[in-house]
Amino acid sequence: xxxxxxxxxxxxxxxxxxxxxxxxxxxxxxxxxxxxxxxxxxxxxxxxxxxxxxxxxxxxxxxxxxxxxxxxxxxxxxxxxxxxxxxxxxxxxxxxxxxxxxxxxxxxxx
Amino acid sequence: xxxxxxxxxxxxxxxxxxxxxxxxxxxxxxxxxxxxxxxxxxxxxxxxxxxxxxxxxxxxxxxxxxxxxxxxxxxxxxxxxxxxxxxxxxxxxxxxxxxxxxxxxxxxxxxx
Numbered sequence: 001x002x003x004x005x006x007x008x009x010x011x012x013x014x015x016x017x018x019x020x021x022x023x024x025x026x027x028x029x030x031x032x033x034x035x036x037x038x039x040x041x042x043x044x045x046x047x048x049x050x051x052x053x054x055x056x057x058x059x060x061x062x063x064x065x066x067x068x069x070x071x072x073x074x075x076x077x078x079x080x081x082x083x084x085x086x087x088x089x090x091x092x093x094x095x096x097x098x099x100x101x102x103x104x105x106x107x108x109x110x
Numbered sequence: 111x112x113x114x115x116x117x118x119x120x121x122x123x124x125x126x127x128x129x130x131x132x133x134x135x136x137x138x139x140x141x142x143x144x145x146x147x148x149x150x151x152x153x154x155x156x157x158x159x160x161x162x163x164x165x166x167x168x169x170x171x172x173x174x175x176x177x178x179x180x181x182x183x184x185x186x187x188x189x190x191x192x193x194x195x196x197x198x199x200x201x202x203x204x205x206x207x208x209x210x211x212x213x214x215x216x217x218x219x220x221x222x
Contacts, residue, residue: 042213043211045212088153097207
């Protein structure tokens with residue numbers, strides 16, 4: 001079974017609104033990463049958060065990690081049409097290979 | 111730097127045919143990976159390599175073989191293609207376990 005599960009599966013918002021996606025996982029992790037995939041393209045790394053970190057920022061992105069709940073969230077503030085993409089979380093389980101979740105499809109409407 | 115490149119971009123095969131997908135990276139990364147992505151699912155690891163001359167099985171290795179004869183190249187082979195192997199294949203590379211992975215643009219494969 002997959003380690004990471006994103007929620008919701010799909011999200012549709014208006015430009016300028018904030019978008020929040022969640023990721024839950026099952027076993028202890030070393031770090032968790034978020035990736036973006038534009039339609040028909042490869043994945044692009046967004047941000048990495050280590051197991052001893054609780055929050056991390058990068059531009060309009062804010063990632064939180066709650067290891068007690070085995071969950072992470074990705075917040076995109078002031079969304080733009082260009083943010084339309086699928087977003088995946090990937091967990092690193094202490095040297096094992098990454099496990100990617102099924103992703104959240106975000107649509108930002110102009 | 112070109113990053114990670116994949117050849118070909120798109121291919122149609124008949125059941126039973128064979129083919130090789132080529133991945134090349136110019137970042138001097140030790141680790142390379144092959145994934146497949148099916149609709150509604152995340153990426154699933156097929157095979158990976160932790161250095162030149164090494165390969166290892168991932169989550170879904172059956173029906174595929176790989177080779178890493180040169181550090182910059184990672185080849186994925188299908189000896190006898192099946193319709194279940196219709197998918198989008200992504201190659202990625204990284205400097206090590208748990209590090210950021212850099213992805214190629216993907217190869218769309220259709221097996222009839």
